[in-house]
Amino acid sequence: MKTYTDQTGHTLTLSATPKRIVSLVPSQTELLFDLGLEDSLVGITKFCVHPYHLKSTKKIIGGTKKVHYEKIRLLQPDIIIANKEENTEEIVNSLREIAPVWTSDIITLQDSLDMITEFGKLFSVRTAAAQWIDKINYALADFQKFMEGKEWLKTAYFIWKEPYMVVGKETFINEMMKLNHFSNIYEEREGRYPEVIVQKMRIQGDPEVVLLSSEPYPFKDEDAFELGRHTHHAKTVFVDGEMFSWYGSRMVKAFAYFKQLQERIEEPV
The missing domain is CATH 3.40.50.1980 (Nitrogenase molybdenum iron protein domain)
Incomplete structure (x- = not known):
């Protein structure tokens, strides 16, 4: 036992x-x-x-x-x-x-690595677990090097509409945002996924980037237009929600995706 x-x-x-x-x-x-x-x-x-x-x-x-x-x-x-x-x-x-x-x-990246370690013990696959942890740590270090010197951007990450809901503190997504140098304008709001009034976005942080997640709500072009007009010329970007919210082995793919995302955001409008 x-x-x-x-x-x-x-x-x-x-x-x-x-x-x-x-x-x-x-x-x-x-x-x-x-x-x-x-x-x-x-x-x-x-x-x-x-x-x-x-x-x-x-x-x-x-x-x-x-x-x-x-x-x-x-x-x-x-x-x-x-x-x-x-x-x-x-x-x-x-x-x-x-x-x-x-x-x-799971809130932090370390929580995810700890889970992989525990799965290695639980299911007697310690070697495979250690290999995945090495892959994730390598991809993380590579991405952190890629991000060196890049400025932090005020950002809002939307996950739902009617009511509008965003990513807040103590969430895995927020941790992934930090790795991308996205400064979450709603990080200090009460709750992990607070409801927000988009008409107040300018006075509540006025983001430079608005991220619209592919899940759980499928945002469309008209949503991007609606949210964009409540900011001072924020860049509105559709993002793959799995890459920000799925912990575990998915993180290896996520860091490659984040590089592409950074390049998209840097492209002139």
């Missing part, structure tokens, strides 16, 4: 290395695949879109906020992988009646 403590402080005991895994978090599903655990994955959410073929080979057990408990029970999982932000406390508590639940709590 081995005892593990997840990132929320919950302790779980396993009698053997889990061979049947249900994942409730898209970025963690991708990580499990990249750690060589495809055969052990038995259940995923409808939002687990990377790699794409998993949707046709694994059981879909619902979404991240609404899961089908009986489908999960019938899969007879040895462990369920959840996340504090993606899945509600009620869901996690209910799932503990089915199988041990390991819940991540």
Whole structure:
């Protein structure tokens, strides 16, 4: 028997290395695949879109906020992988009646690296986990060198419309913004994803860059125009939300994407 403590402080005991895994978090599903655990994955959410073929080979057990408990029970999982932000406390508590639940709590890049390390221990894939951590650290160091000397830009990162919602403090996205030298004008607002009145953007920070995420809300050109006119000539840029919000192995691709994004922002209007 081995005892593990997840990132929320919950302790779980396993009698053997889990061979049947249900994942409730898209970025963690991708990580499990990249750690060589495809055969052990038995259940995923409808939002687990990377790699794409998993949707046709694994059981879909619902979404991240609404899961089908009986489908999960019938899969007879040895462990369920959840996340504090993606899945509600009620869901996690209910799932503990089915199988041990390991819940991540990711705010910083280090939190993500710690999760990869723990997955290495949990699933006996320490070598693969260490290799991915090395890849991420190499890509991070390369990107930090790329960013040396680049000015910080006042930025607003929008994730939702009606009401308009932005990225705030204590979020993984905000940490990725900092690496890009995006100074979040809403970082001091109450809440992690505060609602904002866009008509007040000029007096609440007047961003130089407005980022419109591809998820969870699919912003369109008319949204970019609407938001842009409430600033003093901010550059409005559509960004791939996965690159800012997916932690785990996705970060290697994210740092390459961020280089391209920086070049787009530097292009003259």
